[in-house]
Amino acid sequence: MTTKDIAIVGSGVMGLTAAHQLALRGARVTLYDRNRDVGRGCSWWAGGMLALWCEMESAEPLIGELGLESLSYWREHFPHVINKGSLVVAPPRDTPDLKRFAARTSHFEVIDGKRVAALEPDLAGRFETGLFFEKEAHLDPRKALGFLSERLQKDLGVRFVMEGDVRPEALDADHVLDCRGFEARDVLPDLRGVKGEMLIVRTSEISFARPIRLLHPRIPVYIVPRDDHHFMVGATMIESSDQSRISARSMVELLNAAYALHPSFGEAEIIETGTDVRPAFPDNLPRIRRDGKILRLNGLYRHGYLGAPALTRRAAEIVMEGKTFPEVER
């Protein structure tokens, strides 16, 4: 049997996991990106929450299905997944929001203030109740992108061609996977942008073991702990393709929400701000579109790390085994 030559355009979470799934199945893979370093698109700014049951609050069941498979993928292939669950809390005046959230989700335990404090000592006395999603997990996206890229190059022989704008149509390979994220809107007219803004702050006065979501009527915020007392505070969801910097209003609202979670965030250093555009189809579900020898993988929306491994496994089986997957081929 001859080895299949596969070209992949885009080194975000979609492109890297696609390269991994294909290399594991014996394909000869070349991965292209316009940037010098891998993963500097939308994937760079994500929170990295593998929170599939929380996401069911607003997502379709397909996300739960893809999310479950992706969670197993990360646990199997990335050694730094943090399996400590996630916690959802609301200020006392917003307890109805917590009830609404609980009614739309599953796989959680309703916990009281004492249990909140036992899980997260720095939240002691601040919340009377919460929802604990014990089976969820999180990862640091930047570590995951770096880890995958190294593994692909060192162990799986994937060739990286960086710093060049590439048109998938111009590549000579048995199959081409277009994983350009929002940049693929030139050939995917129903792809839209959902702007997301985030901050990274640093404070040694607080430590959290797991992501915390604070339900808030205007801007629900989540805080994801990272190494070295860093916290990712995210994220806005704005129907816009504007990739310019974070707005003053969003910055104020994210900081206000962090401050409402714990006043020590008021003293934190702002290390970084970030903005990008989540690629989304009208139903916010990811898709694989066939276009001759090109497969276009896109629409991860807010489910990049939760959706990509499961979607790219399907793409790899389309290419290598001729399978079809009607649930995502739309």
Ligand SMILES: Cc1cc2nc3c(=O)[nH]c(=O)nc-3n(C[C@H](O)[C@H](O)[C@H](O)COP(=O)(O)OP(=O)(O)OC[C@H]3O[C@@H](n4cnc5c(N)ncnc54)[C@H](O)[C@@H]3O)c2cc1C
């Ligand atoms: C603030 C924020 C928070 C988020 N939080 C989460 C979260 O907690 N969990 C989660 O699962 N998801 C989250 N997401 C969503 C997630 O980041 C996206 O769904 C995901 O990153 C999309 O990945 P992608 O690989 O399709 O696109 P991208 O990451 O944008 O990758 C596309 C790549 O293609 C390259 N490229 C584009 N055009 C060309 C070209 N012509 N030639 C060569 N290369 C090209 C780019 O340089 C880029 O590297 C968040 C998003 C944002 C903005």
